[in-house]
Amino acid sequence: MQDYYIGLMSGTSLDGADGVLVDFSSPTLRLVATASEPFTDIFRAELLALNTPTHNELHRAALAGHQLAAVYARVVHTLLREAAAQGIAASQIQAIGAHGQTVRHQPQRTSADMAGVGYTLQLNSPALLAELTGLDVVADFRSRDVAAGGQGAPLVPAFHQGVFGCVDASVAVLNLGGISNLSILPRDPRSPVLGFDCGPGNALMDAWCQHHTGQPFDAGGAWAASGQLLPALLASLLDEPYFSQPIPKSTGRDLFSLAWLAEKLRPFATERPQDIQNTLTEFTSRACTASVKSYGKDSKELIVCGGGAFNQHLMQRLQAGLPALRVSSSEQHGLPPLQVEAAAFAWLARQAVTRQAGNLASVTGAAGPRVLGALYPA
Template sequence: MAEYYIGLMSGTSLDGVDGVLVDFSGTKLRILARSSQAFDAQFRTELLALNSPSDDELHRAARAGNQIAAAYAQVVNTLLSQVAASGIGATNVCAIGAHGQTVRHQPHRISNEASGAGYTLQLNNPALLAELTGLTVVADFRSRDIAAGGQGAPLVPAFHQHVFGQANTMVSVLNLGGIANVTVLPADPSEPVLGFDCGPGNALMDAWCQQQTGQPFDTGGAWAASGQCLPELLAQLRDEPYFNQAPPKSTGRDLFSLNWLQTKLQGFANARGQDIQATLTELTASACVDCINNYAKESKLLVVCGGGAFNTELLRRLQAGLPQLQVDTSDHLGLPALDVEAAAFAWLARQAIQRQAGNLPSATGAAGPRILGAIYPA
């Protein structure tokens, strides 16, 4: 019997919504349809502004949540239209897994507050999404893990284990979204899976590229490839304490923002833009390489997914830093790089509907397995 779920993801890169319709009924998942909708420049600017304190932000955040729900609904309708001829309709879909747009991620426990708990905030309006689509929606996946003492991120390692795990072989999975996160799948399935955020993925590269060239990202890493890494600047960037923290750990634009970068660029006013871009590319690559060497040096394969999988200069630097293993994109394992995160949230929605845990405490640091997400019935 078919098990259809829709996964929707709008990540730290703030480029738009990715959606997939997935059939989980077989031994291997099948992507039946995929769709993306870009955020327009004005809305992306608003989301960036909401990543830091701003005027009237409660009202603006609520409106942005409504707009995200509307964009999600459009992607859902596009997915369903793609499979309508095969007889799959809304009544066949078990649920939507809707991640929402992260604008705050502060998972660390705050000792001087009464509750002591950290928090995470993803803009969304899942009730509106349920009304617009007529489908059950699962949302707010990260909060329960944080309430249980975890980081609330990364949540994709459990899904990575489900789709990329290989018997008797250690495999590492690197998701290069706005933030880079790694999953280490041990050769022995009885050993715990490790997963954590390495540091910036595309966030700083994209922000600098847009500021300097007006382009939303460095296509293929060509601009970075035309420059030279600046060792002194790289050392200053790598001096951020986050890189030396032991996992479990997670981060976001709360730390690795354009403002953070500007403070690090003091003293480099005469540096060429492409040299700074080359240095930011090396920052992402070197942070990921260090994580693999420190926690997964027995890996034979590094599976790369997310938007950064299309940055050939970044992949080149990853391979140069990890000559002992094969660096390849998830496309070669049957799951397109841009579909992985959306498919993960379809899977997490399925876990919630089936009352199964969606987190891995070995990755997030939570007190134990937890069912993730709030359910909004159709």
């Protein structure tokens, strides 16, 4: 019996929406179809602006959520056309898992009472998405974990364990989106899976590249590779209290914002842009490799997914920083780098529909396992 779910993801890179149709009917998941749609420059700028307090933001956020649902719906309809070509009807798809676009992530409790519970906010319009697609939609995956005292992130380690876990060796999985997050998958099933946000992934590199070259990202890391490391700047970037915080922990553009970067760059205003790009790339690499050394030192391999897996210079720097590990792309393990997170949210939707926990308390710090997400029927 087929067990079809759609997963939709738009991450902190703000580059667009990725979608997958996944068949979970066998022990090894099968990608039936994939699709993506880039964000327009105007929409991307609006989402970026909504990451910080801004004018009339409630109204603008609602409209942005509707616009995101429209993008999601176009991705879904592309997936449905591909599915129909393979003889799969829309009625066979159980649900869509739609993550939404994170614009605030403040999971820390601010006081002892319930009014002080932290929060996480993803722009979305799941009711509209259900209306536009005629399919059940599961959304708002993170808030239940936060309500249970967790970080609400990362949520993908449980999925990583099922897809990339190995009985022969411990494995680490690094997602390089706008923010980088790490999953530690122990060989021993009695040991807990760990996961947390390392710090910046592509977000600061992409922003610097866009500003100075007009390109949305540094293709292959070629521009960074043309520059030189600035040790004083690297030291300043790494001098951020987040990196010394114990796990569980999570972060986002709330901390590693363009304003944060501008302040760090103030004493380096006369440096060459390509040297700063080189240093930002090394910053991401050092934050990630330090995380692996601290919590995944027994790992034999680092599997990299997300857009950063295509940055050859960054991948080389990760390998240089972890000489005892094999650094590889998730493509070499059967799942393309840009489809991993979307597939994870298809899996999370399935967990919600079947009323199974989607979080790992060892990762998020929640009080226990929780069914994540809210259902919006077609």
